Amino acid sequence: MTAEIDRRSILQVIGIGGGIAFLAGCGAGRTEPAQTEGTSAGISFRDQQGRTITFERPVTSVVTIPMPAASLLVAVDGGADHLAAMHNASWVAMRDGILGTMFPQALELPHEIATQDFTPNVESVRALNPDVVIQWSDAQLVAPLENAGLKVIGLVNNGKQEDVDAWIAMFSAMLGKPERATEIKDHSDRELAEVKELAAGRSGPGPSILYFNRFVGGLKAAAAKTYNDFYIKLIGGSNPATGEDPLPGTGMVGLDVEQVLSWDPEVILLGNFDGAMPQDVYDDPVWKNVAAVRSRRVYKVPLGGYRWDPPGQESPLMWHWLGDIAFPQEQSGLRGKTTDYYRMLYNYRPTNADLDRILWTEQNRQSADYQQFNAG
Template structure:
């Protein structure tokens, strides 16, 4: 057997045996995701063919066979399950926000049957409609780890895997490992994590090799109907700093609180960010800021450095299977290139995740090419 095969087998054994547990240190959860209630480990197939999975509450579930009917309530979970599985066949239902991302992004094009699945199974705050979920007869329900969200489902006799979001890459790794184990595809988790780790190292090396200080970057989770930005203990703060940027919401004049925090226009004007990112949780576009007199003194607006975050198989702003693509995109936004290699990387990554090579038009849609066309240096992402 080749050395690479031995290394891969060793990595697989570590992952499914719980090697990720130590990475999930307790840390305040982001709003929209309940706080962590414990570390997570993942079990593998036992000698009798049964599958054990320990969720991020520390609760172990055992399945007699790989699951085939999964209901997902946390927003990233539906597309993540599809990416791990490379099919939507085992997805039984999802949260409406997950469905909207599939409809508006590329996932609904790649897996059109997913758009026909039930998606009115929980409220906006993730409270499940227990009767609707039970009627679907799922093998397992994926839910945030808050006891108030999980208890009604478990009291109804449903198997529930609890997830936490501490704003860390290790959470994504844990979710992937759990999903791969319960689907009977633990080796898929090894492949996804290995590729993600390589991309993370590459982005870190790029940042370390720069002599200049990075720009200040402010991420808006919500823009229309009330401003919310990424503060401490958010995944967005992690990747802003990863690429070498600074986040004014966690800088010398930080916001109180963690996760996504509300604020007023005056605070943004005081910060004067050099780059503004608009997330995919509302319809705000760069032109909305460019045309609004309120924002004209902000450096990001004056210099046309406002960008809509890409929307692929899922939104690139929160943690997910396409996060490595977000890291590379943001690196090129912060430190523009003459010609970005991102389109090629997206094509390769989508083939790896979904067995789908996007067309030029699909890549333009993922990257919001039209919406970002008037923003500085966005031509670097155009097709050759």
């Protein structure tokens, strides 16, 4: 889900007298000085709605509705013990990805607590008696929960890395683990600097890259104010959906085949929100004249602890994967990076079989240069 508001958050977590304070500055399209709010005991921070959230002690029961939030909570917490329920799409990603292997107890949690459009099943959520509910900040999604007496933290997604940093900082604070926010952000910042340095050092433009959020049963592509547009441009590519002939509106926007044919993208990415695989595109004659198909540059985006296509704790791995796809002569050593990241995030060392599964090596093997991701 992509929020329509252009808002940036500068976040910092600090300890105050045994408690925790969360500093946030929010402004429409600008950065404002952070404002300190804290107590001598307990936890206090601002969510992305700009509201102060307080807890007397670290939370132990959390319901998550935004799709990335469940796996993000697990990564920050180092386990699923404090996750009480999640959106079904979060549960599906755990089941189909590697998180369910790492933390199988998470697959036993309730996951029918909201509709596909994030409308909460208030009675189901209230029956769990959670310390807090994580929800998108839209008023119509938050109000029913708050009217039922539930404490809600509102998230926004403006398609920027600052949003991910904000989510991690809030989750770390409420769990009583502010050091995790620092640790995860430090890792992310290092990878971001590396990717930016690589992009700045290239002499020519990168390929045009089109990301499909939905491919089966109707096309949807990443338009303006999406995280996908952010990382396509971050690694030095261009997104035809936000180029000279852009899609109207923001977020994931529907389009037809004719529009794709007119763009003629050089790389096509298939997201993890439906079952489309590269071979489905190669086998369909309607796509045969698209540059990405002619050069066999259609790829299924990896699925790890969470889907790599939306923003999340594994996004730095997505940046490197996409850079390797766009510029195959520059290999990042992604398998090693993934192993190191999983140790940091989950205290888990993935096997070669795990890495093959995360990277869809079998499903992507007919696509150009994908052998670079095979086990050495």
